[in-house]
Amino acid sequence: MNALVVSVGEPDIELASDALWAIGVVAVEERVLVGGAIELWTSLGDDTESVTEALADFGWPWRFETIDETVSETWRLHAAPVWLADDLVVHPQWVAAPATARPGTDLIAIAIEPGATFGLGDHPTTMLSMLALRSVMSADATVLDVGTGSGVLAIAACRFGARRVDAIDISPASVPTTRHNAEINGVADRISVSTTQLADVDGIFDVVVANILAPALIELSNDLLRVLAPRGRLIISGILAANHQHVLDALVPLLVVARGERDGWTAITLQR
Ligand SMILES: C[S@@+](CC[C@H](N)C(=O)[O-])C[C@H]1O[C@@H](n2cnc3c(N)ncnc32)[C@H](O)[C@@H]1O
Structure with missing residues (x-):
């Protein structure tokens, strides 16, 4: 599996992370290297050609790294349902749909498997x-x-x-x-x-x-x-x-x- 690794200066961490979210990443891990350099690690899937195309105008240097698939899946352990209203929730497909927050209301529960998308x-x-x-x-x-x-x-x-x-x-x-x-x-x-x-x-x-x-x-x-x-x-x-x-x-x-x-x-x- 390919990780996408972006090198950023500290003032740019938020901006670069937002730019990554906007092109479809699901989770971003910030790593501080010996000496203080910062890297953002994430994944956009294994279609390196499409990823390279999507990053054509990306404002920071980036590279692919081959990684152990199990490491890239750890974010799934922490993914949780998101309530948008008392009767509206989006939950990861692998986390059971929650019960309604307000008894008596019809709950709209949307299950999502993001795969390599946002x-x-x-x-x-x-x-x-x-x-x-x-x-x-x-x-x-x-x-x-x-x-x-x-x-x-x-x-x-x-x-x-x-x-x-x-x-x-x-x-x-x-x-x-x-x-x-x-x-x-x-x-x-x-x-x-x-x-x-x-x-x-x-x-x-x-x-x-x-x-x-x-x-x-x-x-x-x-x-x-x-x-x-x-x-x-x-x-x-x-x-x-x-x-x-x-x-x-x-x-x-x-x-x-x-x-x-x-x-x-x-x-x-x-x-x-
Ligand atoms: C911020 S994500 C939004 C995803 C989802 N709609 C949501 O709200 O969670 C932006 C999405 O727009 C797509 N995108 C970027 N530029 C686009 C374009 N010119 N035409 C169609 N899709 C585009 C990206 O690939 C990405 O999946």
Whole structure:
């Protein structure tokens, strides 16, 4: 198995970790070497060609290291369910679904096996996006999930009532992982997942969700506008609460209708 190892200076640890999360890693281990140099160890799967492509513009030096598979799996021992509301929880597939936190309510429990993708439900941007999705969802809505990762938001959309979800990601690992997760959550018949580029997506959607970093949102902005139905809602996240006006500028004429914030991140809901 290949580990991805990134060398960073101390001031850049958080920034580099966030950049790794955004391209799909599941867990990052920080190692301080003799002499004080810092390395971030993680994995994006064994498709070295796709990983190299995804890291083409990565801002820090990186390399692959071959590692013992059992070591790379230790994070699984610590993965836990994440509650987003009293009646909404995302749990690792290998951890039993918890009982409802509020007796008498119907619990929505979403099981996720992230594999080599991003999306165990525990990142602030995923949590914010999921809550925003829930608040805009109407029965029978059509949804486009741009940067689906493990499919966690696509599955949530189905559980909130979406009729049909198209899920896309540039990472090939997302396709089998999202299919598997859709199946174990009983929504495979409503989710279609692929590595189709947003520019090649036809049709319009009632809800579009894109939890990706700001530069990617800006690059995709014309297509995000194109695929949004006239009265549709666009949810964007992966952006910082303190610095995202440039992303909103790229999405004019959409107007902000709701915002959520958590740990310095924000998710914003827009409409025409
Ligand atoms: C932060 S993760 C979000 C995963 C999941 N939607 C969630 O909320 O947990 C961002 C995902 O966007 C994908 N991505 C990055 N740029 C993209 C692009 N231009 N088009 C489609 N997917 C992209 C990455 O591969 C990664 O899986």
